[in-house]
Amino acid sequence: MSIILNKLKSWEGFLSLILISVILVNSLNSESFLSIDNQINLFELSVEKIIVALIMVFIILNAEIDLSVASMMGLSACALGWLVDSGTPMILALGLCLLIGAMGGAFNGYWITVFKLPSLVVTLAMLIGFRGLARVLVEDRSIRVFPSWFEALGQQPILGPIPLSIIIFLGLLILAVIILKFTGFGRYVYFIGINQNVALYSGINVSRVKMILFTASGIISALAGILFAARLGAVRGDMGLSFELDIITMVLLGGVSIFGGSGSINGVILSILIVLYLRNGMSLSNITGHIQTGVIGGLLILSVLIPNLQKMIHDFLNQRRKQLQ
Amino acid sequence: MFYRKMITLVPLFAMLIGSMAMGHTIANKGQRADLVLMPKFLGILVFDQANKGAKEAHSELKNPGKLLFLGPTPENSVAGQIEILTTATTQGQDGIMISNNAGDQIVPAARKARAKGMTVVTWDSPIPSSDGEQLFIAQVDFNETGTVMADMALRIIGPSGGEFAVLSASPDASNQNAWNAAMKEALKAPKYSKIKLVDLVFGDDQSEKSYNQALALLDKHPNLKLIMAPTTVGIAAAAKAMQDEGLCDKVKVSGLGLPAEMVSYTMNGCAPEFALWSFVDLGYLSYYATYLLATKQIEGIAGETFKAGRLGYYTIEKDPTRDKGLRVMMGPFTVYNKDNVEASAK
Numbered sequence: 215m216s217i218i219l220n221k222l223k224s225w226e227g228f229l230s231l232i233l234i235s236v237i238l239v240n241s242l243n244s245e246s247f248l249s250i251d252n253q254i255n256l257f258e259l260s261v262e263k264i265i266v267a268l269i270m271v272f273i274i275l276n277a278e279i280d281l282s283v284a285s286m287m288g289l290s291a292c293a294l295g296w297l298v299d300s301g302t303p304m305i306l307a308l309g310l311c312l313l314i315g316a317m318g319g320a321f322n323g324y325w326i327t328v329f330k331l332p333s334l335v336v337t338l339a340m341l342i343g344f345r346g347l348a349r350v351l352v353e354d355r356s357i358r359v360f361p362s363w364f365e366a367l368g369q370q371p372i373l374g375p376i377p378l379s380i381i382i383f384l385g386l387l388i389l390a391v392i393i394l395k396f397t398g399f400g401r402y403v404y405f406i407g408i409n410q411n412v413a414l415y416s417g418i419n420v421s422r423v424k425m426i427l428f429t430a431s432g433i434i435s436a437l438a439g440i441l442f443a444a445r446l447g448a449v450r451g452d453m454g455l456s457f458e459l460d461i462i463t464m465v466l467l468g469g470v471s472i473f474g475g476s477g478s479i480n481g482v483i484l485s486i487l488i489v490l491y492l493r494n495g496m497s498l499s500n501i502t503g504h505i506q507t508g509v510i511g512g513l514l515i516l517s518v519l520i521p522n523l524q525k526m527i528h529d530f531l532n533q534r535r536k537q538l539q
Numbered sequence: 540m541f542y543r544k545m546i547t548l549v550p551l552f553a554m555l556i557g558s559m560a561m562g563h564t565i566a567n568k569g570q571r572a573d574l575v576l577m578p579k580f581l582g583i584l585v586f587d588q589a590n591k592g593a594k595e596a597h598s599e600l601k602n603p604g605k606l607l608f609l610g611p612t613p614e615n616s617v618a619g620q621i622e623i624l625t626t627a628t629t630q631g632q633d634g635i636m637i638s639n640n641a642g643d644q645i646v647p648a649a650r651k652a653r654a655k656g657m658t659v660v661t662w663d664s665p666i667p668s669s670d671g672e673q674l675f676i677a678q679v680d681f682n683e684t685g686t687v688m689a690d691m692a693l694r695i696i697g698p699s700g701g702e703f704a705v706l707s708a709s710p711d712a713s714n715q716n717a718w719n720a721a722m723k724e725a726l727k728a729p730k731y732s733k734i735k736l737v738d739l740v741f742g743d744d745q746s747e748k749s750y751n752q753a754l755a756l757l758d759k760h761p762n763l764k765l766i767m768a769p770t771t772v773g774i775a776a777a778a779k780a781m782q783d784e785g786l787c788d789k790v791k792v793s794g795l796g797l798p799a800e801m802v803s804y805t806m807n808g809c810a811p812e813f814a815l816w817s818f819v820d821l822g823y824l825s826y827y828a829t830y831l832l833a834t835k836q837i838e839g840i841a842g843e844t845f846k847a848g849r850l851g852y853y854t855i856e857k858d859p860t861r862d863k864g865l866r867v868m869m870g871p872f873t874v875y876n877k878d879n880v881e882a883s884a885k
Contacts (some may be wrong), residue, residue, distance in 0.1 A: 244630075252629045259622050356642035358665060369647045446621070448643035456614055497626040500617070502609045503581040 225469040225521065229484040236488055237395065238497035247498055248273070254375050256494040258445070261379040262287060263439040263457055264486050267464045268383075268390045269434045271482050272427050275394075277407045277474025278326065278333040280428065283435040284457035285344035286318050288440030292348040295357035295449035304361055312436050318344060319432020326428065327421035333428075341458065350450035358448035368444025379441045386434070391479050398436055407474030464489055467517040488513070548790065564845040566600060572633040572658075572833040573604040576822065577623055579640035579664065581610040585818040586638065589662070592822030593636070599848055600830055604633065606858055617641040627657070634658030634833035636825045639666050647672045662825040663818075666750075669864025672760050673832060673839040674855065676825045676856050677866045678816040685721025685797075687814050687872045688767055691793045692734055695811055697721045700733025703765035704756050706773045706794075708744040718769045728775040737763070740771045749776035757790065768794035774813060778804035798875050798883035805880045812876040816869065817883070824850055824869050841865055 240247040242458035257264075266283045273280050289309040297307035318340065326335045371377050393402040402423050406413045414420050444451050470477030489510060496506050562792035564826060572665040576593045578586030590608045609627075611619020620641045625648050627635050635652065639645055649659050649671025658673060661773050692703055705722075708715045719739065736816075737760050742749025753766055753776060766781075768774035774796040781787050785802060787809040796813040804810040827847035831837040837845050844854045850869075858866035 246629050246631070249629070255625050259625060260620075280788050315710035358643045358645065358668065363722060392634070445647065447647050450617075450642055450644065452617065453644075455617075493622075494626070497622060498630060500607050500609060502623060507612055507615070526814075 226478070226481050226484060228520070229467075229469070229481060229488060231252065231395065233484055233488050233491070236292060236491045236495060240491060240498070243444075243495065244498040247495065250375055251526050252494070254371070254377070254380070257380050257383075258377055260382055260460075260490055260493075261377075262442045262445075262454070263461050264464070264490075265379075265383050265386060265430075265441070266435055266457075267436045267482060267486060268386050268479075269427075269431045270461050270465045271390065271468075271470055271477070272394070272403055273333075273431055274462075274470050274472065275403050275407045275474055275477060276422065276424065276427055277410065278427070279337065279472075280322065280333065280431045281458050281461070282284060282318070282322060282340035282344055283431060283438075283461060284454040285341045285348070286315060286432055286435035287439035287454040287457065288451065289318070289344040289348040289351075290315055290436035291443040291449045292351045292357075292451060293451050294443050295359060296351040299357050299359045302397040304364060308440060311440055312433055315432040315434070315436020315439075316429055317318055317432070319429040319435070322432065323428035327424050345451075345455075348453070352449060352451050354451070356448050356450045360447060361444070364444055365447045368441060368447070382437075382441070384509040387479075387483070393477055399426075403427070406473055407476075460489075460539075461516050467514055469517070469521075484538045485517075543755075547627040549689055554668070556573075561717045564831060564843070566827065566831055566848075567834070567836055568599075569601045569603065570830075570834040570836075572602055572830055573607075574602075574608045574826070574833065575609055575623070575627050575632050575635040575827055576826070577620060577635060577637050578610040579638045580613040580616045580619070583615070584794045584797060586610070588818035589638075589822030589825070591739060592819035593826040594822075595819070596823045596826035596830070596848060600827075602830060606826075607632075617644060621645055622875075623646045624652060628652045628655050631655075632657060634660065634829045635668075636829050637661045637672075638663035642663065642751065643668050643670070644665075654837050656823075658829055660825060660829045660832065662821055665858075665861065665864065665866070667861065669858070669861050672733040672864065674828055675763065675858060675864060675866040676828055677858075677868050678821055679870050679872060680868060681717050682721050683870065683872065684718040684769065685723070685725040687793065687874070688718070688722045688769060689725040689728075689731055691812055691814060691874065692765055692767055693731055694730075695736050695791050695793055698733070701764035702735050702737045702760055702762050703767055703853045704738035704740065704760060704763060705736065705753055706742050706768040706777055707739060708770040708773060709741055715769060722767075722769075742768075742770075744772045746772060749773045750780045753777035753792075754784070754846055757784075757786070765791045765793060768792065768796075769854065770799050771795060771800065771815075774810065775804075778810045782807070782809050796875075798880050801875070802880050802884040805854070805875065805877060812874055814874045815872075817873045819849060819883075820873075821869055823848065824853065824867065828853075828867055839865065 245253050293314055294307055295309045297310060298304060322336055322340055326332045326333045367378050373381060402418050406420055406423060410420060464486050465482055466472060468482030493506060553601055567628050569680045571828045576590055593606060609623050611876045628651055634657060652659055653671055659671060660674045661672050662676040663861060666672040686755050705719060707719060749772060757763060766777045772796040778792040781790055792810040794815050801810055801813055831845055832839050837843050841855055841857050844852055846852050853867045855865050855867055858864040
């Protein structure tokens with residue numbers, strides 16, 4: 215256990231080092247980087263992704279994956295546009311969208327827990343399914359029907375310079391930390407991720423935990439979709455297309471093991487900051503397009519490579535020590 | 540002698556007064572404006588050509604500011620365009636030229652840019668609601684496409700007349716349908732009476748399907764003299780099919796194509812002429828309009844006329860295709876043949 219803890223500590227230390235250098239380079243490169251406007255903007259531009267990343271931490275810790283999150287964002291946004299366009303009152307439409315999220319998530323959970331299908335397959339199918347439904351709802355149109363108060367919620371600051379979506383993110387972040395660190399449920403999440411069978415025979419209701427996680431993932435993705443619609447003021451069938459890759463990248467870079475059971479929310483916060491600051495810094499230096507994608511992809515490869523290299527070196531040294539003895 | 544001088548001067552004065560009254564703006568060079576040209580996404584030839592035109596205008600106007608060419612990747616086009624526009628606002632750029640791929644979703648970011656005093660101009664593809672946009676630089680009038688294609692058909696088939704067929708993209712593409720309908724309408728004029736449209740097929744803008752459809756047309760219509768493809772994919776595929784079959788002497792290909800893709804077929808006679816609007820000119824004109832707006836030399840209201848360097852005078856007008864919104868219509872088509880295709884292909 216102490217080895218794992220040490221490793222985690224060093225990984226977070228490594229991330230902090232990267233983060234500090236990114237911040238340093240950015241602030242030297244552009245005077246607007248540290249301005250409050252820019253800081254708010256760079257969070258606002260990706261706020262929907264980082265909200266979903268929070269629940270993705272739980273799912274991956276549980277040794278599962280949810281590939282359907284971005285499609286659910288698109289579906290809930292499009293459903294909102296479609297409902298309001300066909301005359302549904304705004305508040306009711308918002309409620310219905312969250313319900314769609316809950317049902318979609320529970321549907322994923324049902325196949326995963328009852329039929330024991332791999333979440334990779336189930337949520338991949340729903341990645342296609344939810345997206346298809348979103349496209350059916352709005353076709354090739356761009357729907358722009360929202361009342362001005364809804365658009366204002368997505369686009370105007372409500373607390374000082376901070377918009378609602380960032381406040382929601384911070385609230386959910388605190389909630390996630392509390393659940394993961396201080397509740398029994400949080401411990402179950404880790405435990406199931408480390409060894410599902412042991413958890414099962416220890417009397418943990420594994421299915422219930424997984425069901426809750428996937429349903430929550432659906433609801434939060436739907437919420438992110440609503441916030442996305444409010445920020446852009448219009449919806450289209452391709453909203454949030456391939457966001458799941460960015461979301462999973464942030465979680466894995468944060469040191470959460472893809473095999474489950476290890477990782478922390480602190481690491482993910484660091485990796486979110488690294489990805490957002492790196493992207494913003496490159497944009498401010500007018501580096502866009504494929505180079506940006508390439509740099510972030512390279513970072514992910516490093517994040518997988520470095521722990522493995524570390525382990526290899528560690529094993530090698532241990533072996534040497536044994537031989538010497 | 541004096542009298543004659545006066546006569547030549549009168550129209551000059553009249554023009555001068557006239558142009559002042561109507562607000563013909565001629566660009567005041569050398570003013571500073573940092574501008575951004577944003578395509579739908581990077582890696583597309585026509586957008587690089589637009590950048591070439593914008594660069595030409597940039598150096599011509601001796602703008603001491605910077606011109607940046609920034610675009611997202613194709614997979615991330617919508618979010619990427621919004622991000623670039625937001626960052627440009629943060630950086631304090633003076634103006635941006637957008638080939639909009641984000642529909643109305645770009646409106647909030649465009650409004651914020653406008654609120655910070657940035658000039659927002661669209662080109663190639665406008666903001667549908669025109670919200671947040673000052674001006675749209677439109678490429679061509681779609682009705683003109685019909686006449687251009689009919690004229691090319693007439694020139695290629697010749698005065699003795701003959702049969703031709705259309706290889707279009709897909710039955711659902713509204714611009715294709717509008718162009719084909721416009722061409723049928725144009726063909727009713729008496730000067731086209733000897734050329735006959737015998738078929739209309741669809742290649743779905745896929746190279747292989749278009750290639751096969753072109754060959755199928757030959758089997759169906761043995762007297763065919765020309766295949767007209769109003770799509771850059773279709774025209775290249777049809778030209779390749781005719782070249783592969785060694786039929787270029789008998790059946791010619793024409794339509795809307797990219798010089799870089801068509802240059803070899805034009806030079807070997809398979810596709811003696813084809814048309815497209817010049818994306819170089821579109822970038823050039825967009826730059827002029829944006830520079831003039833950003834340096835406050837024009838206001839961007841309907842009726843204003845300005846000079847865009849080598850392209851001449853343009854007037855800002857109400858956009859008939861959108862409820863609100865103003866446009867500048869570039870036009871006309873450039874017809875490419877042996878004389879000019881090589882220069883444009885570079």
